[in-house]
Every structure is written in structure tokens, then in C-alpha cells.
Amino acid sequence: QENLVISSWLPPAHPINVDMLEGLVDMMEEATDGQVTGEIKMGIAPPPAQMDLVMDGAADVTIIFHGYQPGRFIATKLIELPGYEGNAEAASVAYWRVHEAHLAELDEHRGVKLIGLSTHGPGQIHSNKAVNTLADLNGLKTRLGGGVSADVGAELGLVGIQVPAPKVYETLDSGAADGVAMNMGERISFKLNEVAKNVYEMPGGFYRGSFAVLMSQQKFDSLPADVQQALEEEVFGEPFSRLMGAAWDASDVRARAATEEAEDNVIVTASEADQAAFAEMAAKVREKILGEIADAGIDAQAAYEMVKAEMAKESN
Amino acid sequence: MPLLKRLAQLSVAVPMTVAAFTLFGLMVLTFTDVVMRSTFNAPIEAATELTRIAIAVIVFSAMPLLSARGQHITVDLLDPLFVRLHMKRLLDGMVTLLCGVMLWFPASRVIDLAERSRSYGDQTEYLNIPTFYLGWFIAIMTFATALVMVLRGLIILFAPHKLGLIRND
Amino acid sequence: MTEALIGFGVVLALVLLRMPIAFAMGLVGLVGFWMETSWRGAISMVSRLIIDTSQDYGLSVVPLFILMGLFVNKGGISRELYAVSNAFLGHMRGGLAMATIVACGGFAAISGSSLATAATMSKVAMPEMRKFGYADSLSTASIAAGGTLGILIPPSVILVIYGILTETSIGQLFIAGIIPGALGILFYLVAVRITVARNPAAGPAGSRTDWTGRMRALRGVWAVLLLFGLVIGGLYGILDFWPIHLTFSPTEAAGMGAMGAFLIALARRSLSFSDIREVLSETTMTTASLFAVLIGAWIFSNFVNIAGLPEALRTMVSELGLSPWMVMAVILLIYIVLGTVFESLSMLLLTVPIFFPLVTGLGFDPVWFGIVVVVVTEISLITPPVGLNVFVLKGVVGDVTTGTIFRGVTPFWAMDIVRLALLLAVPGLVLYLPSLM
Numbered sequence: 020q021e022n023l024v025i026s027s028w029l030p031p032a033h034p035i036n037v038d039m040l041e042g043l044v045d046m047m048e049e050a051t052d053g054q055v056t057g058e059i060k061m062g063i064a065p066p067p068a069q070m071d072l073v074m075d076g077a078a079d080v081t082i083i084f085h086g087y088q089p090g091r092f093i094a095t096k097l098i099e100l101p102g103y104e105g106n107a108e109a110a111s112v113a114y115w116r117v118h119e120a121h122l123a124e125l126d127e128h129r130g131v132k133l134i135g136l137s138t139h140g141p142g143q144i145h146s147n148k149a150v151n152t153l154a155d156l157n158g159l160k161t162r163l164g165g166g167v168s169a170d171v172g173a174e175l176g177l178v179g180i181q182v183p184a185p186k187v188y189e190t191l192d193s194g195a196a197d198g199v200a201m202n203m204g205e206r207i208s209f210k211l212n213e214v215a216k217n218v219y220e221m222p223g224g225f226y227r228g229s230f231a232v233l234m235s236q237q238k239f240d241s242l243p244a245d246v247q248q249a250l251e252e253e254v255f256g257e258p259f260s261r262l263m264g265a266a267w268d269a270s271d272v273r274a275r276a277a278t279e280e281a282e283d284n285v286i287v288t289a290s291e292a293d294q295a296a297f298a299e300m301a302a303k304v305r306e307k308i309l310g311e312i313a314d315a316g317i318d319a320q321a322a323y324e325m326v327k328a329e330m331a332k333e334s335n
Numbered sequence: 336m337p338l339l340k341r342l343a344q345l346s347v348a349v350p351m352t353v354a355a356f357t358l359f360g361l362m363v364l365t366f367t368d369v370v371m372r373s374t375f376n377a378p379i380e381a382a383t384e385l386t387r388i389a390i391a392v393i394v395f396s397a398m399p400l401l402s403a404r405g406q407h408i409t410v411d412l413l414d415p416l417f418v419r420l421h422m423k424r425l426l427d428g429m430v431t432l433l434c435g436v437m438l439w440f441p442a443s444r445v446i447d448l449a450e451r452s453r454s455y456g457d458q459t460e461y462l463n464i465p466t467f468y469l470g471w472f473i474a475i476m477t478f479a480t481a482l483v484m485v486l487r488g489l490i491i492l493f494a495p496h497k498l499g500l501i502r503n504d
Numbered sequence: 505m506t507e508a509l510i511g512f513g514v515v516l517a518l519v520l521l522r523m524p525i526a527f528a529m530g531l532v533g534l535v536g537f538w539m540e541t542s543w544r545g546a547i548s549m550v551s552r553l554i555i556d557t558s559q560d561y562g563l564s565v566v567p568l569f570i571l572m573g574l575f576v577n578k579g580g581i582s583r584e585l586y587a588v589s590n591a592f593l594g595h596m597r598g599g600l601a602m603a604t605i606v607a608c609g610g611f612a613a614i615s616g617s618s619l620a621t622a623a624t625m626s627k628v629a630m631p632e633m634r635k636f637g638y639a640d641s642l643s644t645a646s647i648a649a650g651g652t653l654g655i656l657i658p659p660s661v662i663l664v665i666y667g668i669l670t671e672t673s674i675g676q677l678f679i680a681g682i683i684p685g686a687l688g689i690l691f692y693l694v695a696v697r698i699t700v701a702r703n704p705a706a707g708p709a710g711s712r713t714d715w716t717g718r719m720r721a722l723r724g725v726w727a728v729l730l731l732f733g734l735v736i737g738g739l740y741g742i743l744d745f746w747p748i749h750l751t752f753s754p755t756e757a758a759g760m761g762a763m764g765a766f767l768i769a770l771a772r773r774s775l776s777f778s779d780i781r782e783v784l785s786e787t788t789m790t791t792a793s794l795f796a797v798l799i800g801a802w803i804f805s806n807f808v809n810i811a812g813l814p815e816a817l818r819t820m821v822s823e824l825g826l827s828p829w830m831v832m833a834v835i836l837l838i839y840i841v842l843g844t845v846f847e848s849l850s851m852l853l854l855t856v857p858i859f860f861p862l863v864t865g866l867g868f869d870p871v872w873f874g875i876v877v878v879v880v881t882e883i884s885l886i887t888p889p890v891g892l893n894v895f896v897l898k899g900v901v902g903d904v905t906t907g908t909i910f911r912g913v914t915p916f917w918a919m920d921i922v923r924l925a926l927l928l929a930v931p932g933l934v935l936y937l938p939s940l941m
């Protein structure tokens with residue numbers, strides 16, 4: 020029996036730990052009749068160190084957020100673009116498929132085995148100041164997670180504050196930032212209902228956020244062939260990516276309910292006019308990012324069209 | 336010998352000056368960032384990454400001198416016993432030597448990791464500074480620390496009267 | 505679990521053999537992690553921690569708070585603090601010792617270190633108490649004990665390190681330290697009263713200052729009030745009003761405090777160029793040594809983590825059927841015993857990786873546990889045979905024996921135990937202020 024060490028840098032109760040990584044363990048156990056299992060170890064190293072840890076065998080599996088390593092990941096920004104229609108499950112499945120068809124060519128995860136890709140649900144702006152219109156975002160001091168959210172933030176006129184996710188509560192609470200860009204589900208994980216009582220919601224989101232789950236290639240190669248095959252067919256890739264997407268969606272639903280229930284929390288949905296205004300900004304960001312991805316050497320436009328088509332298929 | 340001594344002194348004086356300037360700069364940067372944000376709603380967006388670089392520079396600039404002076408935090412509970420047994424110098428020398436030798440491994444690994452991050456094109460978020468520069472700096476200073484500790488260990492063991500050579504205090 | 509316990513034993517042995525604590529923890533963590541995974545994995549983990557810890561944004565509070573304390577010191581603020589406490593309390597029996605306690609509390613509000621607080625106040629308060637014929641046991645004990653407040657009353661380097669190690673909010677920890685710190689002052693005042701009640705000759709009354717004198721003395725401490733108000737007010741978010749929105753994170757609070765202290769010292773013309781150089785270089789050295797131990801502690805804690813000690817301890821606790829409070833009692837007892845011989849930071853670094861997951865798993869509040877750990881750490885500073893604050897006193901004063909100081913400290917130590925019991929019985933004393941944030 021193989022007990023994989025799964026390294027995680029997120030708070031213990033976060034859906035990434037409770038639903039996604041534990042879900043991965045369940046899936047692996049089921050696919051291999053218990054021959055492969057895993058246990059989560061928290062806090063071994065900060066987020067940008069995770070890929071190195073797996074590459075060198077200090078841990079067997081980890082999850083990374085691509086935006087934390089600027090420069091290293093470019094093609095993965097594709098899934099973070101604003102304007103896609105559909106939930107995180109549809110987007111995560113489409114993400115895996117487009118990776119297989121286009122992005123894998125760039126081999127941005129070289130050195131490790133990529134076993135799942137996902138994006139969280141639509142990213143919204145959570146603030147402790149009232150935000151009712153797109154114009155209210157101008158000058159708002161906002162914590163952005165990196166990746167496409169930074170480009171969108173620049174278009175919106177947000178003033179970027181850089182802090183790691185676990186410090187978000189403190190940063191908002193102390194007033195060092197007025198807001199934070201995150202998907203709805205993180206309202207529970209980072210207690211935003213207490214320190215960011217307003218949600219300004221853009222249907223489809225301002226951006227999304229790209230994650231990958233990585234496994235040590237060496238560890239994978241050391242497994243018996245039948246176990247490898249079972250994992251490849253039943254767990255890794257699309258099935259696991261789908262599970263992660265569904266977990267993000269479930270967390271969004273839970274957090275929305277909690278926010279609507281909390282009397283002092285409000286969710287403001289962008290007006291039609293603001294949606295149209297943002298669509299223009301989104302188009303600009305899209306053009307810029309697709310340009311970057313094309314420069315990296317793949318057919319960015321075709322990849323973008325594929326994500327939209329696959330998401331539409333999944334959403335029906 | 337005077338030349339060697341001068342060289343040894345310079346090799347700690349230069350990093351200490353760097354560390355001092357960086358620390359002062361960090362203080363001014365944090366102050367300016369807060370003032371700009373509080374009064375003009377215009378924080379310095381690169382403040383976070385500059386702060387991160389600054390601490391690494393401060394810490395690793397000071398590390399060789401700290402180790403040369405033997406000022407790492409140590410528990411001296413049994414010192415009276417070791418003194419009575421005439422073992423203190425032997426113990427100090429061997430421990431310092433061992434510490435220096437053992438630092439060699441992570442120091443060379445830090446170089447590998449820096450080169451790896453260079454091959455992936457890692458850079459900072461706002462200023463697009465390649466991260467491997469700092470990796471190399473940390474590696475070089477860790478090597479320097481290792482070297483200093485090996486030297487200090489040898490001097491304690493074999494030439495305790497020369498200890499002043501690597502001290503600057 | 506066995507591996508982790510053996511590892512802990514080896515660290516203890518190495519540390520006692522004079523290996524720097526950073527290296528002892530790092531070495532054992534490296535070798536242990538190697539045995540659990542691979543050499544390549546272990547050395548990579550260690551190297552990544554060296555790279556990442558030295559770039560941890562949250563840790564930038566460490567040099568900045570140290571810097572603030574040292575600049576403050578150069579500004580001559582300790583003398584003024586003592587003058588004002590003395591003006592109000594000096595005429596009472598034991599009054600000078602009481603003034604010392606209060607001045608230590610005031611100095612603690614701008615310094616993050618207990619040793620610095622004790623060292624600074626001993627230079628100011630000791631000659632004064634000698635002049636009025638105070639017993640050495642009382643005068644040195646009041647400084648040694650008062651000095652321990654340095655790490656509880658914010659800012660506090662120990663609380664920062666606890667916050668970083670456990671990912672607990674440093675802002676909340678700081679705010680949580682205020683009431684227990686104030687209680688500490690109060691209880692130490694009681695300890696002085698007890699001492700002079702039993703032996704009136706130990707602390708004769710000093711001279712009385714009239715109200716004009718008191719007001720004049722009060723004017724001297726504006727700088728302390730300003731700095732403390734700036735740092736804590738900014739952290740707490742009470743300076744957030746139009747047109748300037750002064751609210752900050754701990755790092756920013758430290759930066760503002762350091763800059764403020766620098767400007768105050770400059771304005772008072774008490775800062776020469778060589779002073780500045782000395783302060784900067786002392787800060788970088790202290791910072792580097794703290795980072796070294798932090799990196800070592802993190803390496804060790806990764807080994808403990810991957811060897812499964814936290815889970816094993818949890819299982820053991822549930823199998824033995826221990827209630828959470830029994831576990832807490834055992835942990836605190838271990839702290840008090842370790843504290844007799846261990847230096848505060850080493851003790852924190854060695855134990856927190858092991859106890860923290862257990863304690864939070866049992867449902868204790870991480871902020872509350874942090875404060876309780878700091879209070880037991882304070883106790884360790886004044887208990888024999890190794891009490892660092894006592895040694896600081898001995899170093900500065902010279903002609904007293906450590907035995908005399910330890911004897912004088914006994915009532916203060918007893919009051920510490922009472923305070924600890926109170927914080928255990930009424931967690932609200934710790935958690936009320938942070939809950940308002």
C-alpha cells in the first residue's frame with residue numbers, strides 16, 4: 020500500500036483540503052482497491068515552494084495557484100479570463116480538455132506529473148465599503164491574487180494590495196485594504212462575512228483563478244503498472260478536475276446562502292449598463308492575455324474558442 | 336598578515352553596510368507606503384515585493400558576521416560544567432566546524448533551486464525582477480557563512496589566540 | 505511518533521552541547537525528514553525554507569519593531585518614564601519599586617523585548633532605589649519582574665514569532681496582550697506591597713512630588729504616548745477618521761513606530777550619526793539570529809509534522825480519555841518545568857510545533873493559547889536556575905548575587921502564577937479586546 024504525502028498550504032477547513040484533496044484520496048482508494056491512499060500535511064512550505072517540494076520528492080502531491088508564480092505560467096491564464104459563461108465544474112472540465120488539446124504543448128508543468136486542473140467559480144469583489152456601481156471600484160484598495168485578476172484590477176482602477184490569502188482577514192479588518200477579489204465560496208473560508216460585508220457581483224465574474232494539482236513523476240513511475248493505469252483512467256485528468264470544479268461550485272452555493280442569511284451582508288449585482296461597460300474592459304484584457312499566450316507559441320484564439328464551446332457543452 | 340586582516344574586516348564591513356542601508360530603506364519604504372495610502376489613496380504597489388527582497392538582503396548580509404562572532408542563540412546551561420571539565424573550547428570548536436560543514440549542503444541546493452527558477456522564467460509580480468538573482472545572493476551568503484564557521488571552528492580548535500582576526504567587535 | 509520524540513531528545517542534547525539552537529533544530533529536522541522521505545526531498549525542503557522564510561512579508565515586523573525599540577532607547581525615553589511614575593508613586597512605601605514596575609510597563613509598550621526592558625530600566629531605576637536605601641532584593645526583583653512585561657504588552661517579538669509559526673493574527677495577539685499585561689502591572693504592584701508589608705525597611709518611602717511637578721513630568725512622556733497610540737491605535741483601527749485613514753497591518757505599524765521613534769530621537773538631538781549606525785547594525789544582527797532560529801524551528805516542525813507526531817498525540821489524548829483542561833494543565837506544567845532552564849525563545853520554538861496542533865484540535869483558541877504561552881514564558885525569565893532577566897540585572901548592577909535577586913523575585917513569581925490561573929479561569933480577559941476588533 021502506498022500512502023502519498025499531500026502537501027497543502029490552505030487553512031484546514033478550506034474546500035481544497037476538505038473536498039478536493041480528501042476527494043482525491045477517496046477517488047484513488049476506490050480506483051486502486053485501497054492500494055494507493057494519501058494524507059494531507061499542512062504548512063510544510065509557502066505556496067511558491069510547493070512545486071519544488073514535489074519535484075524533489077519532499078511531498079508526493081500538492082496543489083498550486085498559478086498566479087503565485089508570475090513568469091512561470093502563461094498559458095494557464097487562459098482559464099482566468101473574464102467573460103466565460105458557466106460554473107466552475109464546466110470551466111474545470113473544459114480547462115482539462117483545452118490543456119490536452121493546446122496548452123500541454125508548452126509543457127509549463129515540466130518536471131512534475133499534472134493530475135488535475137481547475138478554476139474556482141466567478142471572482143467577485145468583496146469590500147467593507149459600499150460598492151454599488153462599477154465606478155465605485157475606481158481607487159478601491161483591493162487585494163488581488165495575481166494572474167489575470169491583476170490585469171482586470173488595472174482596468175477597473177483598483178489599487179492593488181499584495182498579501183497572501185491567509186492574511187486577507189487581517190488586512191481587511193485592519194483597514195489596510197478596502198476589498199478583496201475572490202470567488203464567493205471564500206467568504207466562508209476567510210470569514211469575509213465579518214470583514215467584507217458587501218459583495219459586488221458581476222454575472223460570469225470579473226475573472227477566475229487557475230489551480231493545478233501536481234504529483235511527483237518519480238513517485239508515479241514507482242507504482243505498479245496496473246495501479247498507474249487505474250489512476251490514469253479513473254482519477255487523473257478530467258474526472259478529478261470535474262470533482263474539483265464541483266467542489267468550488269458547492270462552496271459558492273454555501274457561501275451565497277450564508278451571505279444572504281447574514282443580515283448585515285449585501286450582494287449587489289452589477290446593473291445592465293455596468294455589465295456592458297465591464298464587457299468592454301473584459302474584451303481589452305482578453306486581447307492582451309490572448310496576445311501573451313499566442314506569443315508563448317500556441318494558437319490562443321482557437322484555445323479560447325474551445326474553452327467556450329466545451330463550457331457550453333458541459334452547461335447543457 | 337595585516338593585508339589578510341584588512342581583507343577579513345572588509346568582507347564583513349561591506350555586507351553590514353548593505354544591511355544597514357537596506358534596513359533604513361525598509362523603514363522609509365513602509366512609512367512612505369502607509370502615508371501615501373492613508374492620505375492620497377495611492378499605496379506603493381511594489382512595496383510588498385520590495386519588502387520581501389529587503390528582509391532577505393538584511394538577514395543574509397548579516398549572517399556571515401553573526402556567525403563569525405559566534406552570536407547565534409545558544410543555550411549555555413551546562414557551561415560551568417564544561418569549563419570545569421576543560422571541554423568548552425573543544426566543544427565550541429567542533430560544534431562550529433560541524434555547523435559550517437553542514438551549511439554547505441543547503442547552500443549548494445539553493446543554487447540549483449535558483450537556476451531552476453531561472454529556467455522557468457520566475458519573476459516578481461509588479462517589477463518583473465527575475466527571482467533567481469535573490470536566490471544566488473542567498474546562496475553566496477550562505478556559502479560565506481559556512482566558510483566563516485569552518486574557519487572559526489578551526490581557529491577555536493587550533494589557534495584560539497587568533498580569534499580576533501575574524502571578529503570585528 | 506517515536507521518531508519525533510527521539511528527534512526532540514537529540515535536539516535537546518545538541519543544544520545542551522552548545523550547538524546553536526537554529527543549527528540543532530535544522531540538523532535534526534533535516535536528518536529526520538530525510539529518513540521519512542529522501543535526501544533530495546529533505547535538502548530541497550530545507551533550502552526552500554531558507555529561501556522563503558527570509559522573504560516572508562509577515563516577518564518584516566521583526567526588524568522594524570526591534571529598530572523602534574532601539575531608537576526609542578536612544579531618545580532617552582526610559583528616564584522620563586521613570587520620572588513620571590516616580591512623581592506619582594514615589595512617596596508611598598515601596599513607591600520607587602512600584603514606579604519601576606509602572607515604568608517597565610510603559611517601556612514595554614514601545615519595546616518588543618523583555619531583556620531590553622529589564623536592561624534599560626535597570627540603568628535608570630537602580631541608582632534611584634539605591635539612593636533611597638531600598639533592599640537590593642526588592643529593587644532588582646522589581647526590575648527583573650517588570651521587565652518580563654516587555655513580551656506581553658504589545659509590541660512583542662515573541663508574539664510575532666508565535667503568530668508566524670502558527671499563522672495566528674499578529675494584530676489580534678497584540679491586542680489580546682493588553683489586558684493580561686495591565687493585570688501583570690497590577691499584580692506586581694501587589695507583590696511590592698506584600699514585600700514592604702513584611703519588611704518595611706526593604707522599601708522606604710521616597711520624596712513626594714507636588715501636582716505641578718507631576719504635570720511637568722507627564723509632559724515628558726508625550727513621545728511614549730504618541731508612539732504607543734500610533735502603533736496600537738493604527739493596529740486597532742481607531743485612527744481611521746477623515747481626512748487621514750491611519751489603519752495598518754502589524755508590519756506597517758512597526759514601520760510607522762520605527763520611523764516615529766527615529767524622528768522623535770532626531771528632534772531631541774539625542775541621535776548622532778554613530779548612534780544611528782550602531783542601532784542599525786544591532787538590529788540587523790538580532791534580526792539575523794532570530795531568522796536563523798525561525799528557519800531551524802520550521803525545518804524541525806516539518807519533520808515532526810511528517811513523522812505524524814501531532815496526530816499521534818491527539819490519538820493518545822483521546823485514548824487516555826483526558827479532558828481538554830487536563831491536557832492544558834499538563835502542557836502548562838511542562839512549560840513551567842522547561843522554563844526553569846530554558847531561555848524564552850528556545851522554549852517557544854521547541855514546543856509550539858508540538859503543542860499547538862494538539863491544543864487547537866482540542867478546541868482552545870489560538871490567540872488565547874498564544875497569550876498563555878507568553879505568560880508562562882515570562883515566568884521562565886525569572887525562575888532559577890536560569891532566569892535571563894535576572895542575569896541581565898546581575899550583568900548591569902554587578903554587586904548583587906543572583907541568589908539575592910531570585911529570592912526577591914519570589915513574591916512576583918507567585919503573583920505570576922495567580923495571574924496565569926486567572927487567565928485560565930477567565931479566557932475573556934484575553935479574548936474580549938480582540939473580539940471588538
Ligand code: NA
Pocket residue numbers: 611612613614615616617653654655656657658659660
Ligand atoms: Na512590548
Ligand code: NA
Pocket residue numbers: 843844845846883884885886887888889890891892
Ligand atoms: Na527560568
